[in-house]
Amino acid sequence: MSERLRGTSRRFVGFAIVLGWSLLAGSAGAQEVIQLPAEDEWLAADFEEVYRVGSVAGEEWEQFVRIASLDFDGAGNLHVLDGQASRVVVVAPDGSRLREYGRAGDGPGEFRAANQIVVMADGQAMVFDREHSAFHIFDPGGQVVRTVRMPGGGLMTNMPDLDLAGTGDFVIPNGSVGSVSLNLLAGLETDEPGRHSRPVTRLSLSGDEVATDTIAQAWMAPPAQTAQRRASNGVVWLGSEALALAPSLFVGALPGGGVAFSDSSAYGIRVTGSEGAILRILTRPFRPQPVTDRVREAERKRQLRLEEEYASDASRRAAGVSERIGAMMGRVLESRRELVETMEFNEEVPVVRGVQTGWGGTIWVQRGGDDPLSDGPIDVLTAAGRYLGSYPAGASAIPSAFGPNGLAAFIERDEFDVEMVVVRRLPPAVR
Numbered sequence: 001m002s003e004r005l006r007g008t009s010r011r012f013v014g015f016a017i018v019l020g021w022s023l024l025a026g027s028a029g030a031q032e033v034i035q036l037p038a039e040d041e042w043l044a045a046d047f048e049e050v051y052r053v054g055s056v057a058g059e060e061w062e063q064f065v066r067i068a069s070l071d072f073d074g075a076g077n078l079h080v081l082d083g084q085a086s087r088v089v090v091v092a093p094d095g096s097r098l099r100e101y102g103r104a105g106d107g108p109g110e111f112r113a114a115n116q117i118v119v120m121a122d123g124q125a126m127v128f129d130r131e132h133s134a135f136h137i138f139d140p141g142g143q144v145v146r147t148v149r150m151p152g153g154g155l156m157t158n159m160p161d162l163d164l165a166g167t168g169d170f171v172i173p174n175g176s177v178g179s180v181s182l183n184l185l186a187g188l189e190t191d192e193p194g195r196h197s198r199p200v201t202r203l204s205l206s207g208d209e210v211a212t213d214t215i216a217q218a219w220m221a222p223p224a225q226t227a228q229r230r231a232s233n234g235v236v237w238l239g240s241e242a243l244a245l246a247p248s249l250f251v252g253a254l255p256g257g258g259v260a261f262s263d264s265s266a267y268g269i270r271v272t273g274s275e276g277a278i279l280r281i282l283t284r285p286f287r288p289q290p291v292t293d294r295v296r297e298a299e300r301k302r303q304l305r306l307e308e309e310y311a312s313d314a315s316r317r318a319a320g321v322s323e324r325i326g327a328m329m330g331r332v333l334e335s336r337r338e339l340v341e342t343m344e345f346n347e348e349v350p351v352v353r354g355v356q357t358g359w360g361g362t363i364w365v366q367r368g369g370d371d372p373l374s375d376g377p378i379d380v381l382t383a384a385g386r387y388l389g390s391y392p393a394g395a396s397a398i399p400s401a402f403g404p405n406g407l408a409a410f411i412e413r414d415e416f417d418v419e420m421v422v423v424r425r426l427p428p429a430v431r
Contacts, residue, residue: 032280034385040377043389045396047424050407051095053080054420061089061097067411067419068114069161072359072403073140074121080421081127086111088127090142093407095423101142102127109136109144118162118171126162126171126205133157133179135205148205150179163253163357166274170202170213172259174251174355177201200251200261200276215276218263221246224344244299244343245291247350252357254383260363265350269363271383282363282381288348289372296345298373303340307333349373359402360431362388369393380430388430399426406431 053062068083076093086104091097102111112131119125123140133156134149150157158178162171176198199214224243251261257274265288271280289295311333353375354366361383369376378398380388399408406426414420 031278034280034282036282036284036381036385036387038285041387041389043380043391043430045391047396047408047426050093050423050425051091052420052422053091053095054418055414056416056418059097061100064089064419064421067421069117070401070409070411070421071117071119071125071164072401072407072409073119073123073125074404075123076404076407077123078401078403078407078409078421078423079117079119079125081114081117083111083113083115086114088117088125088138088142091421091423099142101125101138101144102136106132108147109138111136113156116159116162118164120164128157128159128162130157130159135210137205146208148207149209151209151211152179163251165202165253165259166255166257169206170204172200172202172215172251172253175249198249198263200249200259200272215259216261216270216272216278218249218261218270220249220263221346243346244303245295245349246346247352250352250355252355252363254357255361258383260355260357260383262352262355262365265346265348267351267365267367269352269355269365269381271363271385280385282385284379284387286351286367288351289368291345291347291349291372295349295372299345300340300343302373303343304337307337307340311337354398356398356402358399358426358431359404359407362430364398366398 054064054067056063064080064082065084066082067080069081071079073079077098078091080089080091081087081102082089086102087100088102089097090099090101102109102114104111106112111127111129114127114129114136116128117125124145125138125142127136127138128134129136132147132149134147136147137145139145156179159173160177161174163174164170165172198218198220200216200218202213202215204211204213221243247263247265249261249263251259253259254271258272258279260269260271262269267284267286269282270278271282272278349368349372351368352365353368354364356364358364363381363383365379365381367376367379368374374393376393377390378396379390382388397410400411401409403409406428408424408426410422410424412420412422
């Protein structure tokens, strides 16, 4: 299963007394159901390569440390956020360096842990920094304009992939936002057990503080536990723990202000209008696979590996925070590993593993493979309910970013395991 698209399948619903995650909630209704064909029509992934950047043998500007996020502007320039190097590199349509912006630091336009970027057609960029818990807004020339902070004294917010909603100042998180508040870290805040629903939300960046607008209500699997739970190191989780392999919420923005989202174990892509009403549900007759003992063991190993990677990253970031906050982070990371060992599972492995939307409004759907935890084919649909075809398993990944005139950026690794960006041009039929 693609970890870049899926992220972690475990969601901690509720809060820890020293650290926790606030998750979005809601429910979805059904309208017109369009049954798409059961038989796959295979597409050839022979995309024209436009350029590639990121080789260790290349120029200094294109030697990325860790590509956190990227996005195109309307002129076809690609903005690459290097999270480790705390900079954004703008690559022109011919693959040359256009400019750079951003740097490490604590001031406006300076990054500590920038992990998401979304770029408007005119080149204005919005970069989210999870440790600042804020968006840095840059003008088309790369000059910082202002900072928009998360509400409630947020600290170390986890912002998932972002899509631009129309041409305004709205962005749409591709999944739930996790945030830690300053009050929570001080032990002054509790929360009711997590609800079994979540909203699909737009974030408005027009003011000094992020404002939210609920587009639609999405379903969320019931939690594994509803009582508080104490880890062996004393960390107490209030609320509930989500089932492992429960369906994730995947969201993609559509032209005109609507969205396409998936929220269940079955194959059902919900398409909304600009006001959030569900216009149609696109389905294919693929059934979720059951969760077996072998699947449980494989998922525990995968989760422990992800926790180790997360812990390594957190340890690096903790070097820049106070000793007290660093100790809190360490305790919670330890408790997270303990929860992996004892986690409860959803009964089914979801069919849909990722959803992204193209520049022209196509919907790309990553399905699971024959092995329950592997990636399978990628379907390409239209919001109106047409099935355009599927790319066979392993033939292509879903692009990490879509651009104008069929441009699509893929994050790949070379023979030295170094990240690079390959920009290709998609055929007109799937744009």
